[in-house]
Amino acid sequence: MRILVTNDDGIFADGIRILAQDLLNLGEVRVVAPDRERSATGHAITVLRPLRIESVKFPDSRIRAWAVDGTPSDCVKLAIEDLLEWKPDVLVSGINRGPNLGTDVLYSGTVSAAIEGAIYEIPSVAISVAAFENCNYPVAAEFGKQLVSIVAKMGLPPKTLLNVNVPSVERRDLAGVSITRLGARVWKDVFDRRVDPRGRAYYWMAGSVEESDGDLDIDSVAVRHNMISITPIHLDLTGYDLIDQLKTWDIKFGDGF
Amino acid sequence: MRILVTNDDGIFADGIRILAQDLLNLGEVRVVAPDRERSATGHAITVLRPLRIESVKFPDSRIRAWAVDGTPSDCVKLAIEDLLEWKPDVLVSGINRGPNLGTDVLYSGTVSAAIEGAIYEIPSVAISVAAFENCNYPVAAEFGKQLVSIVAKMGLPPKTLLNVNVPSVERRDLAGVSITRLGARVWKDVFDRRVDPRGRAYYWMAGSVEESDGDLDIDSVAVRHNMISITPIHLDLTGYDLIDQLKTWDIKFGDGF
Numbered sequence: 001m002r003i004l005v006t007n008d009d010g011i012f013a014d015g016i017r018i019l020a021q022d023l024l025n026l027g028e029v030r031v032v033a034p035d036r037e038r039s040a041t042g043h044a045i046t047v048l049r050p051l052r053i054e055s056v057k058f059p060d061s062r063i064r065a066w067a068v069d070g071t072p073s074d075c076v077k078l079a080i081e082d083l084l085e086w087k088p089d090v091l092v093s094g095i096n097r098g099p100n101l102g103t104d105v106l107y108s109g110t111v112s113a114a115i116e117g118a119i120y121e122i123p124s125v126a127i128s129v130a131a132f133e134n135c136n137y138p139v140a141a142e143f144g145k146q147l148v149s150i151v152a153k154m155g156l157p158p159k160t161l162l163n164v165n166v167p168s169v170e171r172r173d174l175a176g177v178s179i180t181r182l183g184a185r186v187w188k189d190v191f192d193r194r195v196d197p198r199g200r201a202y203y204w205m206a207g208s209v210e211e212s213d214g215d216l217d218i219d220s221v222a223v224r225h226n227m228i229s230i231t232p233i234h235l236d237l238t239g240y241d242l243i244d245q246l247k248t249w250d251i252k253f254g255d256g257f
Numbered sequence: 258m259r260i261l262v263t264n265d266d267g268i269f270a271d272g273i274r275i276l277a278q279d280l281l282n283l284g285e286v287r288v289v290a291p292d293r294e295r296s297a298t299g300h301a302i303t304v305l306r307p308l309r310i311e312s313v314k315f316p317d318s319r320i321r322a323w324a325v326d327g328t329p330s331d332c333v334k335l336a337i338e339d340l341l342e343w344k345p346d347v348l349v350s351g352i353n354r355g356p357n358l359g360t361d362v363l364y365s366g367t368v369s370a371a372i373e374g375a376i377y378e379i380p381s382v383a384i385s386v387a388a389f390e391n392c393n394y395p396v397a398a399e400f401g402k403q404l405v406s407i408v409a410k411m412g413l414p415p416k417t418l419l420n421v422n423v424p425s426v427e428r429r430d431l432a433g434v435s436i437t438r439l440g441a442r443v444w445k446d447v448f449d450r451r452v453d454p455r456g457r458a459y460y461w462m463a464g465s466v467e468e469s470d471g472d473l474d475i476d477s478v479a480v481r482h483n484m485i486s487i488t489p490i491h492l493d494l495t496g497y498d499l500i501d502q503l504k505t506w507d508i509k510f511g512d513g514f
Contacts, residue, residue: 042330043299043363050451050459073299073364078460081447103376105494106300106369107330119360143510150506160496162503174510179503181495190338194307202307203335230508232499237362238438239417239491246419246436246489249407253400253431253485 001027001152004079004088004122007096008072008109010037011056011065015095015129015137020063022141023092026149030088031058031065032079034109038071039098043112046070051078072113080120090152091117094127095140099165101130101220102185105233114161115235123151124161126233130223131168139174140166143228163231165223178222180229185220186210258284258409261336261345261379264353265329265366267294268313268322272352272386272394277320279398280349283406287345288315288322289336291366295328296355300369303327308335329370337377347409348374351384352397356422358387358477359442362490371418372492380408381418383490387480388425396431397423400485420488422480435479437486442477443467 003023007016011033023029035054051074056065066083068075072093080087093113100108110126117124127144129135143166151162163182167174190207214221219229260280264273268290280286292311308331313322323340325332329350337344350370357365367383374381384401386392400423408419424431447464471478476486 037305040302040304041299042301042369044301044328045297045299045364045462047297047462048294050461052457052459071301074462077447077462082450082460103492106372106376106492107302112299112363115363119363146510147508150508154506157496157499160499171510177508177510179500181497181500182493190334193339200309202309203339204307205302205304205331205334228510230503232496232503233494234496234498235360235363235494236439237490237492237494239414239489240438241491242414242417242489243436243438246487249411251404251407251434251487253403253428253434 002086002089003027003029004091005029005031006033006072006075006093006113008034008038008041009097010034011067013097015097018137019092019095019141019144020058021060022145024060024062026145029063030084031063032068032075032083034072034075035067035069038109040107041071041109042107043073043115044071045073053078072109073116076113076116088122090148091122091124092127092144092148095137096128097135098128098132099130099223100126100128100163101165101223102183104185105163105182111163118159118161118235121158123156125151125164127164129168130165134168136168139171159236160232160234163233165219165229167223167226169226173226174228175226178216178227178229180217180219180222180231182231183218183220259343259346260284260286261348262286262288263290263329263332263350263370265291265295265298266354267291268324270354272354275394276349276352276398276401277315278317279402280405281317281319283402286320287341288320289325289332289340291329291332292324292326295366297364298328298366299364300330300372301328302330310335329366330373333370333373345379347405348379348381349384349401349405352394353385354392355385355389356387356480357383357385357420358422358480359440361442362420362439368420375416375418375492378415380413382408382421384421386425387422391425393425396428416493417489417491420490422476422486424480424483426483430483431485432483435473435484435486437474437476437479437488439488440475440477
């Protein structure tokens, strides 16, 4: 199996190192990832300046790796268009430090890299560990490895990918796997306004999530109950339900149509 | 009517200037936009550094405006969380220089700003003119103004927005309005690899779209036939169709579940 690994925490993050090493058990592994942390870059790509690529050594010399001074989506595009000598059978993005749940997946570089993989028609999986401190990457990597081998066997429909969140607990404390949908994520106190020594204001984006309870088929609820959540993601943003309604609107353009 | 205007071409771009001026006919207008071009930033938000805000003068003093050193999504969040004294009735993002069609909306800062508006439950419209040179912003702004007044009256369902692309032609040459879905956008020759004077490679993201023909209910086809395309966009990325299928997968985690 040929596996492309990327992330948004940067190529030197623990999560991607542990993941790439584990995936070696399944086949060939190539890593193409940002040269530094690029969290919350969403599906940004770099078009206003050119990109640079640097070869990076991993402890295990079987893993060939490149750092890119761009976003996760840039990395996937460069890997497939230019760097790799083969088309990957599977793309794995992660392991992200911190959860990627609900509406927040829109902001996630980790998930966007997997969306980019799906655009290239590669079965793709995004994996996050649902904690920012004391992240249990080995458990998430082990689960990721097993899921990747299933995905390689079963395939995924076009334009879809999987978004996985693993609670940061010991393996014996995991409560199972839940196939989930994205929940709503309501943030409050989004900005922390401060004043610099020269008297000018600056704003940190921060805030906290108002957790709401619900069924275990909601990703954030499942994770809070120590379950691994697997949410299928699709990348057609068309709001089909609304098309017929819009056709009834009387949209005229002045004297024209 | 209270209208928030933003874009991804930056606050000094022609498109946002002409749009904001036209929208004054509908009510109060506030502009919060990036301080420079932030094209293709997708749904990026800025979390690794703080944001700065600067007041900007528009020719018409009734338009109050602020520049933010961040992404379009940052601008919408800052506007609603901090800068505006009211919650907007409508958000309009644009007028973008260049089309935002098909799969490419995932990369679009213009559309992402409107998605951010929808997250805040504000009826939101993204408007692009489908050309990079000789952009006919006045026609697009005039149509945008009429559509915004309809949206304000009719409302939009939760978690949806409208993505509008206007052909860059004279008004008399427009062939009508088509309610569309997002088409596929297949790019080729994505990277232009060059070598700098010191012998090191760099990569420009570029490429060209392979236009495919099809029905007028596909956004790119409609625009190519001189029709204004209006595509409803929703922001729930859950791939519901795949949930039942995944539940049949035998996902085991070692000796565990």
